[in-house]
Amino acid sequence: MSCPLCRREGSGLVLERHHLRTKRADKALTEKICKECHKTIHGLFTHQELRDPGHGLDTIEGLLVDERFARALKHIRKLPAGAFMRMKQAKERRNR
Numbered sequence: 001m002s003c004p005l006c007r008r009e010g011s012g013l014v015l016e017r018h019h020l021r022t023k024r025a026d027k028a029l030t031e032k033i034c035k036e037c038h039k040t041i042h043g044l045f046t047h048q049e050l051r052d053p054g055h056g057l058d059t060i061e062g063l064l065v066d067e068r069f070a071r072a073l074k075h076i077r078k079l080p081a082g083a084f085m086r087m088k089q090a091k092e093r094r095n096r
Contacts, residue, residue: 003034004060006073012082020058031060036085040072 002009014035021029033041041050041063049055056062063069079085 001032003037004031005033005037005063006076008034008077008079008081010081012080014082020060029058034076034081036076036079036083037073039085040069040076044068044072 001013001015003013003015015032016035016038017030018033018038018041019028019030041057045055045057045068050057055066057066064073076085
């Protein structure tokens with residue numbers, strides 16, 4: 001299985017469930033993505049940004065066309081499956 005965002009695959013790849021739409025929505029939509037992409041999404045965007053339909057971050061396609069995530073994705077795609085990557089959380093960035 002491969003990640004739909006970075007398209008990496010391998011035995012070391014850990015897939016996690018990411019809620020594209022909030023758990024409280026009538027139709028909570030989830031997608032299995034790799035741990036590095038998941039960490040990056042929550043590091044770059046606040047929960048409010050992810051929930052706001054105006055940002056378009058509630059689909060795989062919307063995430064792929066976002067400029068901030070696309071820059072991070074270039075780095076993620078170079079990592080071997082299962083590599084550890086540190087990422088500051090969006091909350092830490094807000095409080096600086």
